[in-house]
Amino acid sequence: MRKMLLGKLGIFLLLKGLRMLTLLIAICFISFLLVKNSPIDPIQAYIGADMLKVGPEQREKIAEYWGLDQPVMVQFLNWGSALLAGDLGTSMIFRRPVAEIIGERFVNSLVLMITAWVLSGVIGFVMGVLSAMKKDTWIDRLIKWYCYTLASTPTFWMGLLMLIVFAVWLGWFPIGLGVPAGVLAADVTIADRIEHLILPAITLSIIGVANVALHTRQKLIDVLASDYVLFARARGERGFILFWRHGLRNVALPAITLQFAAFGELFGGAVLAEQIFSYPGLGQATVEAGLRGDVPLLLGLVIFSTFFVFAGNLIADLIYYAVDPRTRESRMI
Amino acid sequence: MPILEVENLSISFNQYTAGLRRKNIQVISSLHVTLEAGEILAVVGASGSGKSLLAHAILGILPDNALVSGTIKYNGEVLNASTQASLRGKEIALIPQSTNYLDPLMRVGNQVRTSVKTGDATVAQRAVFKRLHLQQSVEKMYPFQLSGGMARRTLLSTAIVSDAKVIIADEPTPGLDPVVMKEALNNFREFADNGCAVMLITHDIESALTIADKIAVFYAGTTVEVAPVEDFTGNGESLRHPYSKALWRALPQNDFIPIPGSQPHPSALPTGCLFAPRCTMATPACSEKQPDMQNIRDGMVRCMHAT
Numbered sequence A: 001m002r003k004m005l006l007g008k009l010g011i012f013l014l015l016k017g018l019r020m021l022t023l024l025i026a027i028c029f030i031s032f033l034l035v036k037n038s039p040i041d042p043i044q045a046y047i048g049a050d051m052l053k054v055g056p057e058q059r060e061k062i063a064e065y066w067g068l069d070q071p072v073m074v075q076f077l078n079w080g081s082a083l084l085a086g087d088l089g090t091s092m093i094f095r096r097p098v099a100e101i102i103g104e105r106f107v108n109s110l111v112l113m114i115t116a117w118v119l120s121g122v123i124g125f126v127m128g129v130l131s132a133m134k135k136d137t138w139i140d141r142l143i144k145w146y147c148y149t150l151a152s153t154p155t156f157w158m159g160l161l162m163l164i165v166f167a168v169w170l171g172w173f174p175i176g177l178g179v180p181a182g183v184l185a186a187d188v189t190i191a192d193r194i195e196h197l198i199l200p201a202i203t204l205s206i207i208g209v210a211n212v213a214l215h216t217r218q219k220l221i222d223v224l225a226s227d228y229v230l231f232a233r234a235r236g237e238r239g240f241i242l243f244w245r246h247g248l249r250n251v252a253l254p255a256i257t258l259q260f261a262a263f264g265e266l267f268g269g270a271v272l273a274e275q276i277f278s279y280p281g282l283g284q285a286t287v288e289a290g291l292r293g294d295v296p297l298l299l300g301l302v303i304f305s306t307f308f309v310f311a312g313n314l315i316a317d318l319i320y321y322a323v324d325p326r327t328r329e330s331r332m333i
Numbered sequence B: 001m002p003i004l005e006v007e008n009l010s011i012s013f014n015q016y017t018a019g020l021r022r023k024n025i026q027v028i029s030s031l032h033v034t035l036e037a038g039e040i041l042a043v044v045g046a047s048g049s050g051k052s053l054l055a056h057a058i059l060g061i062l063p064d065n066a067l068v069s070g071t072i073k074y075n076g077e078v079l080n081a082s083t084q085a086s087l088r089g090k091e092i093a094l095i096p097q098s099t100n101y102l103d104p105l106m107r108v109g110n111q112v113r114t115s116v117k118t119g120d121a122t123v124a125q126r127a128v129f130k131r132l133h134l135q136q137s138v139e140k141m142y143p144f145q146l147s148g149g150m151a152r153r154t155l156l157s158t159a160i161v162s163d164a165k166v167i168i169a170d171e172p173t174p175g176l177d178p179v180v181m182k183e184a185l186n187n188f189r190e191f192a193d194n195g196c197a198v199m200l201i202t203h204d205i206e207s208a209l210t211i212a213d214k215i216a217v218f219y220a221g222t223t224v225e226v227a228p229v230e231d232f233t234g235n236g237e238s239l240r241h242p243y244s245k246a247l248w249r250a251l252p253q254n255d256f257i258p259i260p261g262s263q264p265h266p267s268a269l270p271t272g273c274l275f276a277p278r279c280t281m282a283t284p285a286c287s288e289k290q291p292d293m294q295n296i297r298d299g300m301v302r303c304m305h306a307t
Helices: A001-037 A042-053 A056-066 A072-084 A098-133 A139-152 A156-171 A190-224 A227-234 A241-263 A263-276 A282-291 A296-321 B051-059 B079-087 B108-113 B120-131 B136-140 B147-161 B177-195 B205-211 B242-249
Strands: B005-017 B022-035 B042-045 B066-074 B090-097 B166-170 B195-201 B214-219 B222-228 B294-296 B300-301
Touching: A001 A296, A001 B205, A001 B242, A042 A056, A042 A139, A042 A241, A056 A139, A056 B108, A056 B147, A056 B166, A072 B222, A098 A139, A098 A190, A098 A241, A098 A263, A098 A282, A098 A296, A098 B051, A156 A263, A156 B205, A190 A241, A190 A263, A227 A241, A227 B090, A241 A263, A241 B005, A241 B166, A263 B166, A263 B242, A282 A296, A282 B022, B005 B051, B005 B090, B022 B042, B022 B051, B022 B195, B051 B166, B066 B079, B066 B177, B090 B147, B108 B147, B166 B177, B166 B214, B177 B195, B195 B205, B195 B294, B205 B214, B214 B242, B222 B242
Parallel strands: B042 B195, B042 B214, B090 B166, B166 B195
Antiparallel strands: B005 B022, B005 B066, B214 B222, B222 B300, B294 B300
16 A cells, blocks of 8 residues: 555656656746847846947857857757756856856845745744634734735835834844845854844745735634534534644645745745845845846746745645645545 | 423524625524433424524534524523533534534544543544444544445444433434434434433434434424324324324325425515415414414424314
């Protein structure tokens, strides 16, 4: 039986892998075409301000050296094969390999995103549960009002507000960056890093809470109105015991799934929050790469974020698969 | 002394119709029912006559928008919300209709164990599974893995382990094959023979007649007659209410004559006797006022023409 289960899981992962592959190919192709047709001139982006000193012949030479005179498909295949060999190219802004920059920025972003993700998940879940258990009381109305307001608040605006209140007026937190300015990298302490992380993380979590909270609230209301909760009440269960035995397990699974599936939104939110707080993460790198025409870095980031979001969805699927007895043990009968 | 008495019970729901206009829908009106220890009372009536709500009202688990009036007495003591809450699952147990009433993400063994109030829960659960011929492996299953018969027995075992004095079974028989059904009904008889009081809510008169001691006939949210099971015989001459008689005669093994018309909707109840619009014996007096319950020949009936 165990073997059969593992076999099923293998097929599941294989299919998912195939889907991932096709998705990546499609994303690569589309973004390549988009960049190709965008007004960004790779030569100008490469040379920058010295453009005036470069003559037409030199430009052609550079174009030839980079293969820019070849047909689009050939260019795509050239880029694609380099990609397959693990070469993402060199960033024009940073003059370093793209993979290295993404790796470095990702660590920064990961800390920010995980903090925000865990905070918003836990707080959102608790708020949703509280709201549903106290349905139609003032607590419920307050939480609902908060969620609807927050769900329609843009991240960048929230970030600016946090900056104005907590960094400028109250002066509790630094205004931006990931580490203090003017301090040697070796002298930066973990406390410094945490201090710089708090505001962006809170901004991201405040916004992320609404989704989980509203979803959990509705789901728990449905669960509380279900026949099995009615029967549990008929057997004398109530209050916290009732929630613990029947509410939690039926509500936690969809909430966890939702939270993993929200990786994409988290990434999108991080882009804006990092920009506001000048936090040196992936999001900020994306904005810079876009604005300054750093094509290799931009494409590298696109591929990486696709991978990241896909991984979130995959984890959500796997958790459902592994935790829900209805899918886990459906083969046993 | 009856163990459970329901007197003059009325249940209505507030419903918002167009805009903010509220409408009060009376689903159960002035209902009387008594339950004695060691006895099975079958509550029979068509779908939508409010039978399940009666069960929920006794347990005090009606939805918040329900308005309840009348009294429910347990062992002579009038119940209120808090005493109901303390009796639920201890003194009064519910056996619901289907697997939907089991938590889909909890192993059934654990669900049965939560009903055990005293002693070792696991021991009690294993003993009851053995008694109901459920294999021990069933306790590790989830509700979706149970067959209809297994689900029925699991639900039944929650009531057995609770040691309740009053068992309310809500439609326990539909969808069961004759063998499993007979087994289920015998279990109720066993409950009663052990001194419990059983209220069997069903629309299946035939199977109710095989085990019940008394039959309460439900119509449009109230009991029109409570009669000993022996009265359901012949052409129904011993029955008191025209609806019970008509119901009895409508059975396939009797005359198989349906009654014309249909049960009134709770939002459009007639003013007088609820059955008057369909009754062949109706007189103008019947439409004026709903008749009171009266004792006639060892039974109760709500009809002014009853003999």
